[in-house]
Amino acid sequence: MPKVSLSFKDKFYKSLTNNDSTLVVGLDIDDTKIPSYLRHDKYPLLSFAKYIIDATYDKVIAYKPNSAFFEAYGLKGMDQLSQIIHYIPKEIPVILDVKRGDIGNTAQRYAKAAYDDLKVDAVTLNAYMGSDAIIPFCEYKDKYQFVLVLTSNPSANQIQTYRLENGEYVFEHMAKEVAKLNDKYLNCGVVVGATRPEHVGVVTKATPDSFFLIPGIGAQGGSIKEVLGACTTSKNQCLFNVSRDILYASNDKDFANLASKKAIEYRQEINKYRHS
Amino acid sequence: MPKVSLSFKDKFYKSLTNNDSTLVVGLDIDDTKIPSYLRHDKYPLLSFAKYIIDATYDKVIAYKPNSAFFEAYGLKGMDQLSQIIHYIPKEIPVILDVKRGDIGNTAQRYAKAAYDDLKVDAVTLNAYMGSDAIIPFCEYKDKYQFVLVLTSNPSANQIQTYRLENGEYVFEHMAKEVAKLNDKYLNCGVVVGATRPEHVGVVTKATPDSFFLIPGIGAQGGSIKEVLGACTTSKNQCLFNVSRDILYASNDKDFANLASKKAIEYRQEINKYRHS
Numbered sequence A, B: 001m002p003k004v005s006l007s008f009k010d011k012f013y014k015s016l017t018n019n020d021s022t023l024v025v026g027l028d029i030d031d032t033k034i035p036s037y038l039r040h041d042k043y044p045l046l047s048f049a050k051y052i053i054d055a056t057y058d059k060v061i062a063y064k065p066n067s068a069f070f071e072a073y074g075l076k077g078m079d080q081l082s083q084i085i086h087y088i089p090k091e092i093p094v095i096l097d098v099k100r101g102d103i104g105n106t107a108q109r110y111a112k113a114a115y116d117d118l119k120v121d122a123v124t125l126n127a128y129m130g131s132d133a134i135i136p137f138c139e140y141k142d143k144y145q146f147v148l149v150l151t152s153n154p155s156a157n158q159i160q161t162y163r164l165e166n167g168e169y170v171f172e173h174m175a176k177e178v179a180k181l182n183d184k185y186l187n188c189g190v191v192v193g194a195t196r197p198e199h200v201g202v203v204t205k206a207t208p209d210s211f212f213l214i215p216g217i218g219a220q221g222g223s224i225k226e227v228l229g230a231c232t233t234s235k236n237q238c239l240f241n242v243s244r245d246i247l248y249a250s251n252d253k254d255f256a257n258l259a260s261k262k263a264i265e266y267r268q269e270i271n272k273y274r275h276s
Helices: A010-018 A045-056 A074-086 A104-117 A155-160 A172-185 A196-206 A224-230 A255-274 B009-018 B044-056 B072-087 B104-117 B154-158 B170-183 B197-206 B224-230 B257-276
Strands: A023-027 A062-065 A095-100 A121-127 A145-150 A187-191 A213-214 A238-242 B023-027 B060-065 B095-100 B122-125 B144-150 B188-192 B213-214 B238-242
Touching: A010 A062, A023 A045, A045 A074, A045 A255, A062 A074, A074 A104, A074 B072, A074 B122, A095 A104, A095 A145, A104 A121, A145 A172, A145 A196, A155 B060, A172 A196, A172 B104, A187 A196, A196 A224, A213 B009, A224 A238, A224 A255, A224 B144, A238 A255, A238 B188, B009 B060, B023 B044, B023 B257, B060 B072, B072 B154, B072 B238, B095 B104, B095 B144, B104 B122, B144 B197, B170 B197, B188 B197, B238 B257
Parallel strands: A023 A062, A023 A238, A062 A095, A095 A121, A121 A145, A145 A187, A187 A213, A213 A238, B023 B060, B023 B238, B060 B095, B095 B122, B122 B144, B144 B188, B188 B213, B213 B238
Antiparallel strands: none
16 A cells, blocks of 8 residues: 655644644753653653653644754754654644755755654744745645744844835735745745734734744743734634643643643633634 | 863954965755765765865865755764864864754754854854844854845845835844844854845944855855955955855865865955955
8 A cells, every 4th residue: 555645734634623723732842841750761852752742642733843952962862853753643743843044955955854854744934035945845745834924032023023114014024925935835834923912913914825833822921812813814724832831831740641731721722712 | 281162253363364264165065966986985974074174174264064964864964064063173163054043942952052062163043033043142152153134045135135114124124133232242243145245335334343254156156356345344354155166166086176276266366355
């Protein structure tokens, strides 16, 4: 039998149906925050991730490993990242948070690293260099790219929320560039932070056919209600990421159990407004 | 005796004096372009890099390995990158071209990966997310960050050369944000492409105390004469990167010899305008 390979969108709709969830669990695994008894394992990041995945795989739409947390440990870290990706059930999409942004044959290499070597389903990207930084990823037609548009951090104000001569915000212009790519390749979404709900509608209007990866709820204080209230598209297109609040719900032996409970709580809170 | 560790700036001025050069050799090592007899080595990227470094180390101000070209080969690629960095003579700065751009504890992890694990002297960064993406790197006070301001690729026009409401270009605004960081941390420079010499003066005026990493000469066609003509600071602050034209001067046994000749030619061309 030929090997059937699921696209990002196949997996997305499978998880949406199976798990009734648009919650993404961010795997920003900080070895100083995991339970101390796991820190002395040969592969502490992997051991911790396995517990988290076992506890949450039936409550999420996707996982989002954060590449930096593995790169910081060199080859040993990257080996653990690769094993974690392999451990995630095949029907659940993996979004690799790498925020790469380079051009031409360099972008092709980053795409190869993510899609051919690590075999993830989607990545986060930075388009300050324009579409040259995105197209080499788009050419993997079964994958999906989330381009930074409006981020949830304070200093996003230093550039993204400035207005251009024509009155558009910089982030709005960026969203429109993503929409052009999505019209052509059908696999481009955006990152838009939950900490700026007043701008969410501007983004969803500019990119109505995209998925939205939304950080900033949980520890950063963004409101699910306000974001979904402002969203002008199907609310199923809004993927909410939570990392710390779930991963580090406890630093004791009950951490996986409490991570599961926290994931259920976030799913409920999202679904309350998603289904209304 | 205590181990003396040289800062980026120490190494920069040492190379400038020893080699009379502001040429950076970019190590974008493409295993499909290296001589075929090297492709079957156990570590082809490393073998090739050693020949290039041996042939050019006395003609350059710095080396700039491009992380993507190693990441694309997974653990084996990253192992070769680490060995190449180790092979570069200690008095020559290594600028890791990673173009990272993330925030908070993620940015700290990327800084750790570059500065603690790989032990390079400088990196390239993307500040679309604002200074949150740069400051964790600046805190390594002996290192140096080159922030993308105006890049040499065609689609840079989709965002960087737009004008803001106040009449400034987006890239000009970005340069001013870098200047603020450099006023505080003294270790922030910019990337400005040689393909847009008409804008070089805008950037050098905005960041007069920075180093400028300048891609786009060689294969991309930018003019050294025009860039140095437009530069409003000391011309020694302008670092010109060349990759392909030097690395792949030949794909036969004479490749290292021809790489050396090409490096000499580029140094001469730069010095003609740098010293005038």
